[in-house]
Amino acid sequence: MAVLAPDLLYRDDAFYSGLAVEFNESTGRIARVAHRLELDAHDAVPLPGRALMPGFVNAHSHAFQRLIRGRTQWRPADTAVANFWSWREAMYSAALNLSPEDVYDVSRWCFIEMLRAGITTVGEFHYLHNAPDGRPYTDRAELARRVIGAAQDAGIRICLLNTCYAAGGIGQPLSHEQRRFDTGDVDTYVTMTEGLAADVVGQARVSVGIAPHSVRAVPREWIGMLHAFAATRDLPFHMHVSEQLAEVDACVGRFGLRPVELLDDEGVLDERFTGVHATHINDREVVMLAIGGGTVCACPTTERDLGDGFLRGADLLRAGAGIALGTDSQTMLDMFEEARLVEYNERLRRMQRVLLTRGAGDVLEVAPTLLRMATSAGARSLRVPAGALEEGALADFIGIDLDHPALAGWTAATLPAMLAFSAAPDVVSDVWVGGRNVVANGLHGRQEEGMRAFNAVAGRASGPGTHSAF
Amino acid sequence: MAVLAPDLLYRDDAFYSGLAVEFNESTGRIARVAHRLELDAHDAVPLPGRALMPGFVNAHSHAFQRLIRGRTQWRPADTAVANFWSWREAMYSAALNLSPEDVYDVSRWCFIEMLRAGITTVGEFHYLHNAPDGRPYTDRAELARRVIGAAQDAGIRICLLNTCYAAGGIGQPLSHEQRRFDTGDVDTYVTMTEGLAADVVGQARVSVGIAPHSVRAVPREWIGMLHAFAATRDLPFHMHVSEQLAEVDACVGRFGLRPVELLDDEGVLDERFTGVHATHINDREVVMLAIGGGTVCACPTTERDLGDGFLRGADLLRAGAGIALGTDSQTMLDMFEEARLVEYNERLRRMQRVLLTRGAGDVLEVAPTLLRMATSAGARSLRVPAGALEEGALADFIGIDLDHPALAGWTAATLPAMLAFSAAPDVVSDVWVGGRNVVANGLHGRQEEGMRAFNAVAGRASGPGTHSAF
Numbered sequence: 001m002a003v004l005a006p007d008l009l010y011r012d013d014a015f016y017s018g019l020a021v022e023f024n025e026s027t028g029r030i031a032r033v034a035h036r037l038e039l040d041a042h043d044a045v046p047l048p049g050r051a052l053m054p055g056f057v058n059a060h061s062h063a064f065q066r067l068i069r070g071r072t073q074w075r076p077a078d079t080a081v082a083n084f085w086s087w088r089e090a091m092y093s094a095a096l097n098l099s100p101e102d103v104y105d106v107s108r109w110c111f112i113e114m115l116r117a118g119i120t121t122v123g124e125f126h127y128l129h130n131a132p133d134g135r136p137y138t139d140r141a142e143l144a145r146r147v148i149g150a151a152q153d154a155g156i157r158i159c160l161l162n163t164c165y166a167a168g169g170i171g172q173p174l175s176h177e178q179r180r181f182d183t184g185d186v187d188t189y190v191t192m193t194e195g196l197a198a199d200v201v202g203q204a205r206v207s208v209g210i211a212p213h214s215v216r217a218v219p220r221e222w223i224g225m226l227h228a229f230a231a232t233r234d235l236p237f238h239m240h241v242s243e244q245l246a247e248v249d250a251c252v253g254r255f256g257l258r259p260v261e262l263l264d265d266e267g268v269l270d271e272r273f274t275g276v277h278a279t280h281i282n283d284r285e286v287v288m289l290a291i292g293g294g295t296v297c298a299c300p301t302t303e304r305d306l307g308d309g310f311l312r313g314a315d316l317l318r319a320g321a322g323i324a325l326g327t328d329s330q331t332m333l334d335m336f337e338e339a340r341l342v343e344y345n346e347r348l349r350r351m352q353r354v355l356l357t358r359g360a361g362d363v364l365e366v367a368p369t370l371l372r373m374a375t376s377a378g379a380r381s382l383r384v385p386a387g388a389l390e391e392g393a394l395a396d397f398i399g400i401d402l403d404h405p406a407l408a409g410w411t412a413a414t415l416p417a418m419l420a421f422s423a424a425p426d427v428v429s430d431v432w433v434g435g436r437n438v439v440a441n442g443l444h445g446r447q448e449e450g451m452r453a454f455n456a457v458a459g460r461a462s463g464p465g466t467h468s469a470f
Numbered sequence: 471m472a473v474l475a476p477d478l479l480y481r482d483d484a485f486y487s488g489l490a491v492e493f494n495e496s497t498g499r500i501a502r503v504a505h506r507l508e509l510d511a512h513d514a515v516p517l518p519g520r521a522l523m524p525g526f527v528n529a530h531s532h533a534f535q536r537l538i539r540g541r542t543q544w545r546p547a548d549t550a551v552a553n554f555w556s557w558r559e560a561m562y563s564a565a566l567n568l569s570p571e572d573v574y575d576v577s578r579w580c581f582i583e584m585l586r587a588g589i590t591t592v593g594e595f596h597y598l599h600n601a602p603d604g605r606p607y608t609d610r611a612e613l614a615r616r617v618i619g620a621a622q623d624a625g626i627r628i629c630l631l632n633t634c635y636a637a638g639g640i641g642q643p644l645s646h647e648q649r650r651f652d653t654g655d656v657d658t659y660v661t662m663t664e665g666l667a668a669d670v671v672g673q674a675r676v677s678v679g680i681a682p683h684s685v686r687a688v689p690r691e692w693i694g695m696l697h698a699f700a701a702t703r704d705l706p707f708h709m710h711v712s713e714q715l716a717e718v719d720a721c722v723g724r725f726g727l728r729p730v731e732l733l734d735d736e737g738v739l740d741e742r743f744t745g746v747h748a749t750h751i752n753d754r755e756v757v758m759l760a761i762g763g764g765t766v767c768a769c770p771t772t773e774r775d776l777g778d779g780f781l782r783g784a785d786l787l788r789a790g791a792g793i794a795l796g797t798d799s800q801t802m803l804d805m806f807e808e809a810r811l812v813e814y815n816e817r818l819r820r821m822q823r824v825l826l827t828r829g830a831g832d833v834l835e836v837a838p839t840l841l842r843m844a845t846s847a848g849a850r851s852l853r854v855p856a857g858a859l860e861e862g863a864l865a866d867f868i869g870i871d872l873d874h875p876a877l878a879g880w881t882a883a884t885l886p887a888m889l890a891f892s893a894a895p896d897v898v899s900d901v902w903v904g905g906r907n908v909v910a911n912g913l914h915g916r917q918e919e920g921m922r923a924f925n926a927v928a929g930r931a932s933g934p935g936t937h938s939a940f
Contacts, residue, residue: 069888070879070888071884073836074836077829083821112875305891308818334894344775347776347777351715353542353552353776359544364545365544405582405921415540418540455879
């Protein structure tokens, strides 16, 4: 057993002084959160100048896209319009060039950067499966295993959302550029995923989920089957949904149903369902998502970068849907920014303040809502018992540097709002995953090595001075 | 003469290796930017792992509002709506409680935090003039001088935009809560400002500007007079304009003109004019602002926090107006975020990418536009010869840590986009103002002392555990 005694500890939507957390280093679970005088004082490690809170859960990530950071913020002068679809071409090019070793190096670095930003669990929506020529590796899960290995070596908890990908659009074959994503027929996908799931059973910090890519990329008939598979194994079930209007239009054109309506029709909108983005949904779809008890995973820094449109955050919360957060394309790794954008995008459109409130009594606050999105809502989406400092939960937590300049003037009462609205990732000074300290004073043990390997891949992807790598 | 030789140097919208900057430490000006072999190698200080770029110019700041960071993100449960106007009540309460020493301590800390974020010049829109009881101090510019002193002690360059404030709304007297803002009649304001301007003549790093608060707070008849005063003394002329629809409605109701139309009618929309916010302007007003050659100062992190609405950034740039950036309410101090929000808010509304482009030839990029907003556009707005690394300009520049995790994978070509779209303030490791190194390796020399004094003021403003200080 180990005991950490920070200056402040976040529990039940507020920071308290005097509390300490006791956790079991071999099980990686929290044993107790109690006043430090109630816990064994001999073992207690004081954390002066630190506030302890649950680690962030990043519910939607494509780690390899870290490679194209900074490389898609331009367009050819002879192109009238850049949008999600032109960005996707650049992303495909990046994906096509990666060896298994590259996938490992890029993913490991991305996970190290996530840990430094306080992310203790990542939901990796993994769709890069085949060799560059499109043929499956001898082990179809070769790249999935590389990504899991990268997470293990970085020390982050991972839920590998193994993506099923079979079509290039509704009723369309895969394009040549999508050849690495092909998971074959549904049985092949299930067999591959079962193998992965069997291998990670009992492994600390690794789990698996089912992820039909989208209504674009998976035949409608498979969706219910895959959901049944997820239910049988009690796995999370994630899909991209309604990120772009073109998807909605294609779905209506083919099936006479909007994407969320179709998923409702297939009976998959239950509590294990997470719809990623859900940008273009109507009132009826908001209610459908909420009634099922599912989660919407917003990725606001990516959605603004790709010009996807605005999340209906206030409507979803009012209807009772959960909102989790993902860093998706890795343009930024800042869960504070992801969280506040859900509130801020509402403020800008409604021209009001203080909208996504929680609380009872005299005061309605926004910060607890936002911090839950970044922690417990993501944990629920990935079916990982984390996201709160409480008995039995995973010992995944982060230390906030109370002497950070951005937080100057904090009180226990204002600190949640300071974090949610004004903090950058560098306020996170220390990170524990399953009770293991993987970031200390802002430094990750494998940071230099990880960056060097990543830079080598990035250097091959694009020589200095060129704009046109992708 | 001193010479700095970084790994990369930003000039003419791109990073170059091999360049060094030579500057005169007594005049605080840049003498030359040239290849390091052309400059005297004996004097050159190498800056390994650093990219040098112009310091940021923060064209609109209310330093004392740093005190309410984190304290306005809630509302009473019995209030139906929170908005700009309810936020303003909280801000007024904070303003009313500050002694001259408090104003100094809060401002100095805010300026230190700005410097750490790479801001080398601040345009301080200063409207807190009188004693708490509303009576002018013996020296009417007492608090202005405290703010200037705070800037000097922090080491930031300041343009004190001395605010003229005389009405509580169009045709309305000042409210009791606005008593500290009252600058009396126009002659009193001019006398006070002339005194300030005379005192700072010849002082390094200090200048003065004319700032009628808004069409709400200054009688229409004064606006042209104050602009003539600014022209005679060759000073910048700043006003808040059209931040809220209520201001537009009141202006139309009283004068039959929208705020920018009124300012056009008064003949003040020239190249020395900066309109702060300009959120709610119509097509005609966009053109009026552009034709005059003036600047709009956007404050996107504040505008999203206050629920002001969206800047018409693309329209303004297309029409030819300059866009500068301000941190305004100090919710965040992150000029990268201010800059990218101008692009991102357009992407979200238009559902396209890569909109605010610059460049010729085959490639149109966004980052150069955004970095100009954060540097040269602000310098032009404040009439300070900074914002670019070129001969004769002020030696105000910042060092970017090229080993920062957020920038891993950079090339000279992608670095501007990485900064504009993916960086947080902590990528700034070193800061020079007028050739003086005031931040080194992320540390400001008076950081601890400054934070301690600020915390003392913040502690009096609100005891720990309370929500209700303001």
